[in-house]
Amino acid sequence: MVAKRDCSFCGKDIEPGTGKMVVAASGSVSFFCSSKCEKNQLKLKRSPRKVRWTSVYLEEKAIRVRGLKEKKPEEKKVEEKKEEVTEKPPEKKEEKPKEEKKEKPGKKAEKKAKPKKKAKKK
Secondary structure, eight states, X not given: OOOOEEOTTTOOEEOTTOSEEEEOTTSOEEEESSXXXXXXXXXXXXXXXXXXXXXXXXXXXXXXXXHXXXXXXXXXXXXXHHHHHHTSOOOOXXXXXXXXXXXXXXXXXXXXXXXXXXXXXX
8 A cells, every 4th residue: 555645835635646755864854745835835935834835834824813812702701891981970070271371572683593604615
């Protein structure tokens, strides 16, 4: 019976008689279902976790989505508790009228721009 192999990059099943086996100098063996997967890993040196069409990426995304769905009911409980605390009527503070600052008319007139003297070149 022929051994079942998975692509080292995308994780798909490789049918017997198809695909490519690559043996590195270190002795590690990689199996690829297509030249697309081979080029992405060997030539372009991409991580399967960051490529959207790989099974590794899809598995991690499913975990992230499940984590978001589980957190939502907890967030609702926290919001309900906050609403219970904030149901008390807010205390009214007495507002004091703000004092307007008066500008002194003489100061603006004193700060006139002085003309700069130009240096003479010889």
